[in-house]
Amino acid sequence: MGRSGRRGRGTWCAGERAGPAGRDGPETAVASPDAARARAERWLIHLMVHVAELRPALAERIGVEDFADPTHRALAGVLLGAASADPDSLRSALDDEAAERLLLGLLFEDPPVEEKDRERVVNDAVDYLVHRQHAAGRFDALQKAISAAQAAGDVQQVRRLQTEYEELVGMLHASRKGGDDDGQEKGGA
Numbered sequence: 001m002g003r004s005g006r007r008g009r010g011t012w013c014a015g016e017r018a019g020p021a022g023r024d025g026p027e028t029a030v031a032s033p034d035a036a037r038a039r040a041e042r043w044l045i046h047l048m049v050h051v052a053e054l055r056p057a058l059a060e061r062i063g064v065e066d067f068a069d070p071t072h073r074a075l076a077g078v079l080l081g082a083a084s085a086d087p088d089s090l091r092s093a094l095d096d097e098a099a100e101r102l103l104l105g106l107l108f109e110d111p112p113v114e115e116k117d118r119e120r121v122v123n124d125a126v127d128y129l130v131h132r133q134h135a136a137g138r139f140d141a142l143q144k145a146i147s148a149a150q151a152a153g154d155v156q157q158v159r160r161l162q163t164e165y166e167e168l169v170g171m172l173h174a175s176r177k178g179g180d181d182d183g184q185e186k187g188g189a
Contacts (some may be wrong), residue, residue, distance in 0.1 A: 002109040027136075033065070033136065036128065037068055037129065038068075038069060038072075040124075040125040041067050041068070041069055041072040041076075041125075041129065042112075042127050043112050043113070043119055043121060043125050043128070044058065044076070044104050044122065044125045044129075045072055045075055045076055045079065045102070045106065046109070046111060046112050047112070047113070047121070047122060048076070048079040048080070049079065049090075049103065049106045049107060050111045051083075051118070052085035054118075054122065055079055055080060055082060056080045056085070058080065058122070058126070059081070060181070061126050061130070062126050062129060063080075064076050064077045064080065064129055065131045067129070069178065070098075070128075071094075071096065071098040071099050071172055072102075074094065074096035074098075075094065075096075075099040075102055075103055076101035078090055078094055079091045087103070087107055088097055088105060089165070091103060091104070098180075134173070135168055136170055139165070139168065141163060142161055142165045142168070143165075145161050146158060146161045146165065147164060149183070151162060168175075169176065
């Protein structure tokens with residue numbers, strides 16, 4: 001526990017900006033998955049607005065479909081495909097009024113993280129939006145399938161699904177360690 005009495009140093013905590021771990025401040029509650037997703041989306045968009053050179057690399061790692069919020073999705077679509085960093089060009093490419101308002105607001109706000117933390121925050125946000133959100137849905141589906149197979153007495157199916165569940169847990173555990181093992185095979189850590 002840090003000096004402030006908080007446990008851990010989760011990246012996606014409600015009410016916190018990315019900053020030094022263990023800093024003094026009010027105790028914060030862990031954000032809901034929806035709030036964490038919205039924060040990850042907004043941070044990526046905010047960084048893409050201010051750091052145009054991030055866009056091509058991000059476009060290779062994340063797609064418009066990974067943004068759940070319609071306003072974020074509209075703005076991400078323009079940012080990920082934009083050749084120009086010019087705010088007027090970005091603004092004219094937007095058909096969505098809410099996305100245009102968001103762009104204008106973000107242009108006048110400082111980026112949400114310091115330059116030294118940028119790479120970590122981008123990696124965490126992409127990991128959360130692309131990998132963990134997909135895995136969370138897959139966990140739910142596997143749990144339901146395991147319950148159904150157990151109710152049906154299908155031992156083979158239960159074992160197969162439990163193995164798949166364990167592999168998914170292993171993949172998430174490896175990604176939390178910070179590895180770039182997107183296509184990691186069984187047995188690696």
